Amino acid sequence: MEFLVRGATEYAEPGVCISFDETGEELAANVASLGFDLKDLAARKLLAIDHVYIERSQIEETGEYDLEGLFLRLAYAVDSTKAKRVLLDSVETLFAGIGNESILRAELRRLFRWLKERGLTAVVTAERGENTLTRHGIEEYISDCVILLDHRVTEAVTTRRLRVVKYRGSSHGTNEYPFLIDTDGISVLPLTSLELNQEASDKRVSTGIAALDAMLGGEGYFRGSSILLSGTAGTGKTSLAAHFVDAACARGERCLSFSFEESAPQIVRNMRSIGVNLGQWVDEGVLRFQSIRPSTFGLEMHLVMMHKLIAEFNPSIVVVDPLTALLSAGAEFEAQSMVLRLVDFLKSKGITALMTSLANVSAPTQQTDVQISSIVDTWISLRDIESSSERNRGLYVLKARGLAHSNQIREYVITGNGIQFRDVYLGGEMLTGSARIAQEAKDATAMVLEAEESQRKKAILERRSKVLESQIAALQLELESEGQELRQLAAQGELRTRKLNDDQRVMQKSRAAEPELAPKSAKKESSRK
Numbered sequence: 001m002e003f004l005v006r007g008a009t010e011y012a013e014p015g016v017c018i019s020f021d022e023t024g025e026e027l028a029a030n031v032a033s034l035g036f037d038l039k040d041l042a043a044r045k046l047l048a049i050d051h052v053y054i055e056r057s058q059i060e061e062t063g064e065y066d067l068e069g070l071f072l073r074l075a076y077a078v079d080s081t082k083a084k085r086v087l088l089d090s091v092e093t094l095f096a097g098i099g100n101e102s103i104l105r106a107e108l109r110r111l112f113r114w115l116k117e118r119g120l121t122a123v124v125t126a127e128r129g130e131n132t133l134t135r136h137g138i139e140e141y142i143s144d145c146v147i148l149l150d151h152r153v154t155e156a157v158t159t160r161r162l163r164v165v166k167y168r169g170s171s172h173g174t175n176e177y178p179f180l181i182d183t184d185g186i187s188v189l190p191l192t193s194l195e196l197n198q199e200a201s202d203k204r205v206s207t208g209i210a211a212l213d214a215m216l217g218g219e220g221y222f223r224g225s226s227i228l229l230s231g232t233a234g235t236g237k238t239s240l241a242a243h244f245v246d247a248a249c250a251r252g253e254r255c256l257s258f259s260f261e262e263s264a265p266q267i268v269r270n271m272r273s274i275g276v277n278l279g280q281w282v283d284e285g286v287l288r289f290q291s292i293r294p295s296t297f298g299l300e301m302h303l304v305m306m307h308k309l310i311a312e313f314n315p316s317i318v319v320v321d322p323l324t325a326l327l328s329a330g331a332e333f334e335a336q337s338m339v340l341r342l343v344d345f346l347k348s349k350g351i352t353a354l355m356t357s358l359a360n361v362s363a364p365t366q367q368t369d370v371q372i373s374s375i376v377d378t379w380i381s382l383r384d385i386e387s388s389s390e391r392n393r394g395l396y397v398l399k400a401r402g403l404a405h406s407n408q409i410r411e412y413v414i415t416g417n418g419i420q421f422r423d424v425y426l427g428g429e430m431l432t433g434s435a436r437i438a439q440e441a442k443d444a445t446a447m448v449l450e451a452e453e454s455q456r457k458k459a460i461l462e463r464r465s466k467v468l469e470s471q472i473a474a475l476q477l478e479l480e481s482e483g484q485e486l487r488q489l490a491a492q493g494e495l496r497t498r499k500l501n502d503d504q505r506v507m508q509k510s511r512a513a514e515p516e517l518a519p520k521s522a523k524k525e526s527s528r529k
Contacts, residue, residue: 008046015085020093024049048077086122178300198347208247211421215406230357231382237356249281256315260325264289294329322356
């Protein structure tokens, strides 16, 4: 029926329904729950419904099985609506009186040929046999396309599945695909994206906590990425998510939060206790909560519900809290598959997804119950740190694709003013709580003692410096005195030397000791002697 309704309303292709089991009134009443108004379509000549009543006891197989009456009624309905689509529901009733397989095959071929000759796209429903796709085991061989529907129950959870068994002339998918029937009709959900071709944004979005932004390179997460917060109960996963949502709403961004453990009023109240007022954003219409127990229905219904709400609300931020709750709605593999499809869908829409996961205390640190840590872009682990008879909280970034993130384990506390990160302790081993306070007190005492020792040594050094300065001054004074005495002795020596020279010149003059001063005659006389 959706094939006919969508064709008429979305593609302007009128349709004809030949029903062998339900009357037109029954069909109209039944599909009204899907939002289809068959009476309106019939009034606008976009749909014709003809109920053909066949009583098996009145069918007597004599010679050839005659379908001319059906062809006449079908042709009239097609011509009156100019139909392009036909539904025959169901073929078992039409051929219920035929026991001869040869006649059955021939009549089926004749029916399908009649539909093809008129260019009609026909959907024919058939019941499944015990060991065959159909009751007679013939319909699937002469059909161009065979779609197998299945409704199975696994651990008390029902899931409808669809598989394209064959489709002539098409390279179709062969996997089973979950599908749902709800108020908007049928929704088919591929298991995974066929291609990894999502856009990667370079823009960043704040975590709502400055210290955590700093640990992620200073600006927070990449927009359109997927973030996983994992940790044991009570580590503050929802509180961290609330800070992220609060900051986004303050920027005017629309946020959609899926909660599987707490109601919206409970979340708003609890976050108010740490100074995060989410109620104001709910009132302004930029924040919307969808709270529901995961066991209410199966995983596929959850996924379809998420798709519809996201399409309706058009958020830029989506929070899922917690992912591990989905394990109660299906097997681990199915939950992992569902989350994988959700992450792919959000990435294709450019929506930033933040998901929380409850960590098992006995599980390895690098592993989550949902097994999706490898597909998320950023993984932040919250942990309890037990020391000195206390339990404190620590956070570290296990991975952040494309970000130069911190490798430190940071202690944080949840206060009335939100989550606050303690300054990094650089004293070696990480200490938290009372142990850190005690160690910081010891470090402070040691620093005071070291400062006092430094002052004492400084005073001793100053005293020694003053003594040395005094000694140096005395030596300098002594040196200056000796230098002055030496200069005096030198001056006296120079005076004596000048005096001696002067006395000698005077003596030489008085004795005429200089040869050049004697008369020439005296020299000659002396030589003769």
